[in-house]
Amino acid sequence: MSDMTIPKTYKLFVGGKFPRSESGRTHAVNRPDGGFLANVATASRKDARDAVVAARSAWSSWAGATAYNRGQVLYRVAEMLEGRGAQFAQEIIDSTGATPAAAKAEVRAAIDTLVWYAGWTDKFAQVFGGANPVAGPFFNLTVPDSVGVAVAVAPNAEGSSLLGLVASIAPILTMGNSVVVLASESAPCVAMSFAEVLATSDVPGGVVNILTGNVAEILPWLASHADVNSLDLTGVEGEVAVEAERSAAETLMRVIRPRTFGATEKSFDRIARFVEAKTVWHTKSLA
Amino acid sequence: MNLRELAPAPESTAILNLRDSYGLYIDGRWVDAHGGSMATISPATEKPIAEIGLANAGDIDLAVKAARKAYDTVWSRMSGSERGKYLFRIARLLQERAREFAVAETVDNGKPIRETRDIDIPLVAAWFFHYAGWADKLDFAGLGTNPRALGVAGQIIPWNFPLLMLAWKVAPALAAGNTVVLKPAETTPLTALMFVDICEQAGLPAGVVNIVPGLGEVAGQALVTHPGVNKIAFTGSTSVGRHIARELAGTDVALTLELGGKGANIVFDDAAIDEAVEGTVNGIFFNQGHVCCAGSRLLVQENVHDEFVEKLKRRVSTLRVGDPLDKNTDVGAINSREQLDRIEAISATGEPEGASRWTLECAVPKAGFWFRPTIFTGVSTSNTIAREEIFGPVLSVLTFRTPQEALDKANNSPYGLSAGVWTQTASRMLTMADGLRAGVVWSNTFNQFDPTSPFGGYKESGFGREGGRHGVTAYLAAGGAR
Incomplete structure (x- = not known):
């Protein structure tokens, strides 16, 4: 009897499916000790554009889902992650060389982050908006609305291979946006395993799309994409981030600049950066 | 002689104490x-x-x-x-x-x-x-x-x-x-x-x-x-x-x-038509249309289009264009020569692209910058006058049949600042308000502002x-x- 393992083939996550890069490209990812870990897909411009199309078509029904439903789906992601906690801890160790305790704590924090945002879906609107006492006979209400399709670059920072990814995705999903995430270049395998969690968590296909590859190669196409509404640069630094922000100006994309939030930060403001305030006026009268 | 003609009622400028x-x-x-x-x-x-x-x-x-x-x-x-x-x-x-x-x-x-x-x-x-x-x-x-x-x-x-x-x-x-x-x-x-x-x-x-x-x-x-x-x-x-x-x-x-904006003002067949006419006029002719949130695209449900446009033209015909200091003036001067040129240039694309033009017949002063209130009917979504912000007293009228078509047409713009909905059906109003991709939605009203009320846009x-x-x-x- 052989104890030879069956290694996983890492692909992309687009539209709820796991396609290979249309470019046929892969790149090797090594363990911290230099040993071979896996070949992962190297996403191309075409993959990025396909991911935006998938995100756009998934957006309206996700945005239109009830807050209760979105909350349950996000909670379901936490449940699925919990069930595979040991696997993720091992993958974090394999990818980053984290200690077992640190890896376990990171998985725990990722689960807690998902639960925290799951609880916000049906509370955010009340805290964010409300009735405006205008000086006239009008009903006037400000409510949050999703921005649309977001692009996010997951951070590379230490201790964030899973947590940084979750901390990027969850606030974007909370109020109904869809997202194309560029996985951390240092831990793409963890990100693609998280895609398996999403795929089994009632998250509608296309709401989250994850691409692995070279951020500097893919990001410019996404930052200049006319059908992208917001751009989270939390995981990017330097000239790549500046160029992305400059491209985003052409379509007046909402940009979250690097260092606006910590790599693993969870905050109300992070949700608020992915909503539009919509104010509705209606006349009042007895007529 | 025009029976509606009023004696001039200019506000005095004596109150001003300006420097040279x-x-x-x-x-x-x-x-x-x-x-x-x-x-x-x-x-x-x-x-x-x-x-x-x-x-x-x-x-x-x-x-x-x-x-x-x-x-x-x-x-x-x-x-x-x-x-x-x-x-x-x-x-x-x-x-x-x-x-x-x-x-x-x-x-x-x-x-x-x-x-x-x-x-x-x-x-x-x-x-x-x-x-x-x-x-x-x-x-x-x-x-x-x-x-x-x-x-x-x-x-x-x-x-x-x-x-x-x-x-x-x-x-x-x-x-x-x-x-x-x-x-x-x-x-x-x-x-x-x-x-x-x-x-x-x-x-x-x-x-x-x-x-x-x-x-x-x-x-x-x-x-x-x-x-x-x-x-x-x-x-x-x-x-x-x-x-x-x-x-x-x-x-x-x-x-x-x-x-900028290219606000859609949507009128359903069950709207209070006279109020909707007033709101449409206020939406586009307020401040000579120099309003980023102006209701510059009128979307009228097809079955009331003819009646609505007729009433609208009748109402616009009563607008008084002229001396902005006159207390009876409804539509004043265009802010600059440059802006007047821009309004004229974009408006000039209306008829060649297939729309019908109606312009208020009225006298305007010789000096100064003036543009008579103008309504284009038969406008399609691809027309320049339906897409570009004119920032002047120019209304583009389009039609729709279903609420979904109205939403699709209203949202078919790179802008997303304002929108208006005219209907007596509250549930329809609320669903439209949900679907409109605009920072401000005015329902059965238009161009209202208040310091307590957040204002700003989506998209571009x-x-x-x-x-x-x-x-x-x-x-x-x-x-x-x-």
Whole structure:
């Protein structure tokens, strides 16, 4: 009897499916000790554009889902992650060389982050908006609305291979946006395993799309994409981030600049950066 | 003889006490400008009102340094309640001198005195009064306790609501504890310069408010790129907004943009038709259509289109176009020759692209810049007049059959600032409001503004909100380390 393992083939996550890069490209990812870990897909411009199309078509029904439903789906992601906690801890160790305790704590924090945002879906609107006492006979209400399709670059920072990814995705999903995430270049395998969690968590296909590859190669196409509404640069630094922000100006994309939030930060403001305030006026009268 | 003809009822300009020329107001003093000067003219007569000094980059540098000094030494150290008292004083002073400002705004901008008197200036005072009360309540703004001001705010405002846009910018900035350098629009600097007198009467410390008229590409550019500025707030065209966003890429300068629009005003067959006609007129002919949130695309349900358009034309035929100082005037002068050219150029594409043009037949003065209210029917979504912001008294009428088609057509625009819905069915109204991709939705009304009510756009209409709690957060950051 052989104890030879069956290694996983890492692909992309687009539209709820796991396609290979249309470019046929892969790149090797090594363990911290230099040993071979896996070949992962190297996403191309075409993959990025396909991911935006998938995100756009998934957006309206996700945005239109009830807050209760979105909350349950996000909670379901936490449940699925919990069930595979040991696997993720091992993958974090394999990818980053984290200690077992640190890896376990990171998985725990990722689960807690998902639960925290799951609880916000049906509370955010009340805290964010409300009735405006205008000086006239009008009903006037400000409510949050999703921005649309977001692009996010997951951070590379230490201790964030899973947590940084979750901390990027969850606030974007909370109020109904869809997202194309560029996985951390240092831990793409963890990100693609998280895609398996999403795929089994009632998250509608296309709401989250994850691409692995070279951020500097893919990001410019996404930052200049006319059908992208917001751009989270939390995981990017330097000239790549500046160029992305400059491209985003052409379509007046909402940009979250690097260092606006910590790599693993969870905050109300992070949700608020992915909503539009919509104010509705209606006349009042007895007529 | 026209039986509706009224005797002229001009508002007197005797209340004005203008200077022949104005410099820049920096660090609590009037100083000379170094970027040349230009006359600000009345667009209704083309006569010069005053000579206005134009700031160059060096002047902007002085203004930013003055604002920084005032921020560091005075304004950031003052308690919120004290800051608020200055703003309350400003609100009261503006109320006391409301008529003077209304007349000045009408002379400089060309908009009817009825609007400056009843809408612009009262809202200006209301804006300062509202934000005055925020100054000592910032812990409740939603950023946690002890939020901090951003520092020096550079503010660039347009010519369509000159003093009101100043209020939208200056009031929340000061309430939040920032100091400001404000550049008024090239064609309408007058009331911003008069506002200096209000600041002085209020005893506002030197350097807290600096007013620097100038050209966009000189003074505006210098302000946007000045390393001492922490925040840029801009209201104006989408193309300039794009340019500013590009310039600020890679910096830590906070940015809010309130840009163009192509608002859809949607009329269903069950609407109160007469009210919808009034609302449509107000939506596009208010302020000569120089309104970023104007209802410039009228979407009428097909089965009431003919009846609605007929009533609309009948109503528009009663509009009085002419001397903006006349209290009976509904539609005043176009703000500038340049804007008139733009309105004429875009309107000229209407008929060649297949639309039918109807223009109000009325006499207009010989001097000045005038454009008669115009309605295009038979417009398709791909027409230039249905896509581009005209920023003038020009309405494009389209039709729809189903609510979904109305939503699709309304949202088929790179802009997303405003929309209107006219229906008596509440459930339909609410579903439409949910689906419209616009920052402001007016239902059975249009073009309403209030300092408590957040205003701002989706998509290429910009980002950030002005008004209410959301407006003050645009000038604050969470306290503590970040």
